[in-house]
Amino acid sequence: xxxxxxxxxxxxxxxxxxxxxxxxxxxxxxPITPQTTIVEKIAQFIExxxxxxxxxxxxxxxxAMAAIIGSEAMGVRSFxxxxxxxxxxxxxxxxxxxxxxxxxxxAVANRTMGPPWNIWADWxxxxxxxxxxxxxxxxxxxxxxxxFTLISYxxxxxxxxxxPAMVNLEAFVLTHTSMPFEICGEETREYLPEYDPVWxxxxxxxxxxxxxxxxxxxxxxxxDMWESMERAKKVIAEAIREYNERFNRNYEGLIKTYKMDDxxxxxxxxxxxxxxxxxxxxxxxxxxxxxxxxxxNFFRPFPREDIIKTLNGVSKVIIFERSSSIGASGQIMQDxxxxxxxxxxxxxxxxxxxxxxxxxxxxxxxxxxxxxxIKGDLAPLYWYGSEGW
Amino acid sequence: MPEDVNKxxxxxxxxxxxxxxxxxxxxxxxxxxxxxxxxxxxxxVVCPEASILLExxxxxxxxxxxxxxxxxxxxCPVGAITMRRER
Numbered sequence: 001x002x003x004x005x006x007x008x009x010x011x012x013x014x015x016x017x018x019x020x021x022x023x024x025x026x027x028x029x030x031p032i033t034p035q036t037t038i039v040e041k042i043a044q045f046i047e048x049x050x051x052x053x054x055x056x057x058x059x060x061x062x063x064a065m066a067a068i069i070g071s072e073a074m075g076v077r078s079f080x081x082x083x084x085x086x087x088x089x090x091x092x093x094x095x096x097x098x099x100x101x102x103x104x105x106x107a108v109a110n111r112t113m114g115p116p117w118n119i120w121a122d123w124x125x126x127x128x129x130x131x132x133x134x135x136x137x138x139x140x141x142x143x144x145x146x147x148f149t150l151i152s153y154x155x156x157x158x159x160x161x162x163x164p165a166m167v168n169l170e171a172f173v174l175t176h177t178s179m180p181f182e183i184c185g186e187e188t189r190e191y192l193p194e195y196d197p198v199w200x201x202x203x204x205x206x207x208x209x210x211x212x213x214x215x216x217x218x219x220x221x222x223x224d225m226w227e228s229m230e231r232a233k234k235v236i237a238e239a240i241r242e243y244n245e246r247f248n249r250n251y252e253g254l255i256k257t258y259k260m261d262d263x264x265x266x267x268x269x270x271x272x273x274x275x276x277x278x279x280x281x282x283x284x285x286x287x288x289x290x291x292x293x294x295x296x297n298f299f300r301p302f303p304r305e306d307i308i309k310t311l312n313g314v315s316k317v318i319i320f321e322r323s324s325s326i327g328a329s330g331q332i333m334q335d336x337x338x339x340x341x342x343x344x345x346x347x348x349x350x351x352x353x354x355x356x357x358x359x360x361x362x363x364x365x366x367x368x369x370x371x372x373x374i375k376g377d378l379a380p381l382y383w384y385g386s387e388g389w
Numbered sequence: 390m391p392e393d394v395n396k397x398x399x400x401x402x403x404x405x406x407x408x409x410x411x412x413x414x415x416x417x418x419x420x421x422x423x424x425x426x427x428x429x430x431x432x433x434v435v436c437p438e439a440s441i442l443l444e445x446x447x448x449x450x451x452x453x454x455x456x457x458x459x460x461x462x463x464x465c466p467v468g469a470i471t472m473r474r475e476r
Contacts, residue, residue, distance in 0.1 A: 162396065197402055198398070199398055200397060207400050207401065207403075208401045208402070208403055209399060209400055210399055211400075211401045213401075217397075222461055223397070224397040228396075374451060
């Protein structure tokens with residue numbers, strides 16, 4: 001084992017290194033592109049004796065999630081990773097993890113749902129699971145992939161929270177793209193102490209998980225999850241602050257703002273598109289347009305207060321989304337909408353669907369759309385490029 | 390569970406008789422013929438209600454909770470258990 005060092009590797013490897021440094025003890029997974037190399041790397045760590053963990057090979061993603069729910073219920077830190085159809089197959093068990101308050105962590109390599117068969121990036125797979133009570137982060141680069149995985153364990157296992165966490169990284173753009181990032185090695189031990197569960201199965205003191213409950217008692221369980229998720233906003237901010245101090249990072253919190261101080265127009269996005277938007281912001285600033293970018297790092301809990309605070313004084317928000325809630329709007333738009341209503345605030349908003357099905361998104365695309373939006377030439381709900389189809 | 394954690398959890402503690410004496414649901418009652426019984430304990434293992442207990446190595450039916458499903462009679466390899474109509 002070694003300490004901190006910078007390596008050049010893929011987003012999937014970044015997840016694997018974080019899982020190793022978090023001293024995860026049980027991993028269960030089923031292969032699916034573009035997630036597979038995460039668990040391959042972990043299997044290699046175990047095989048080479050660099051990691052003391054049990055890898056359970058299962059027959060489906062449903063079983064993968066069920067297996068780590070079982071190990072976590074025995075009080076053991078557990079992990080799995082999946083993508084698109086695999087995540088969809090896990091759907092039922094995702095509820096078991098959150099409702100049973102088992103703080104497992106899962107990496108999701110965001111990939112398009114078929115048909116047509118498509119292995120490229122799309123947030124739609126994870127968005128279908130946003131209402132289950134999982135903490136959800138979206139990384140924009142491999143450093144964030146590594147860091148968010150560790151932060152996720154810390155927050156998920158915090159006794160004030162006790163909810164599972166999903167770390168999202170976009171297919172290929174991150175999963176298979178190499179870039180430099182720093183891993184922390186043994187230095188993570190103090191940041192992430194040994195898992196101390198609030199409940200676990202014990203043959204000497206038997207309890208039943210998931211027995212029949214009355215409607216009134218069940219409602220209390222959901223309320224407790226709601227309160228814990230609200231509390232998670234504060235706990236994530238704390239966990240990020242301590243991470244910054246220990247490992248010399250400079251994360252802002254649940255969101256990342258870029259040139260928002262004097263911005264008239266804001267770009268709101270997540271993941272790699274959110275980072276590309278920073279380049280677009282610089283280009284637009286050179287052209288004299290006062291643009292800023294807000295990037296959501298944690299989508300659940302939704303950082304309503306942070307976003308509203310930074311958007312105060314902005315005349316227009318242009319949202320870029322790599323998924324759509326067909327028949328409504330984009331998912332970020334929906335959550336921005338609820339935030340504005342709750343804060344009694346009004347804003348001019350454009351919702352732009354871009355990068356769907358893994359189409360490339362460059363800063364030039366974002367620049368073009370933002371210019372059109374500022375001129376007022378854009379429909380409120382706009383599919384990028386659709387005028388040419 | 391640690392005392393300092395105040396959480397609502399979907400957990401419950403098994404407790405005998407929390408739903409009342411479910412033996413009252415029974416229509417047929419199993420009866421063990423101890424002359425035939427070979428003490429293999431298969432009935433103890435297969436009883437879905439854990440209502441066959443061991444007493445001096447012999448199976449004994451707890452009629453407070455036996456619902457009369459008849460699995461023990463069906464599985465007994467020597468036919469030592471018969472089902473008798475109660476009502």
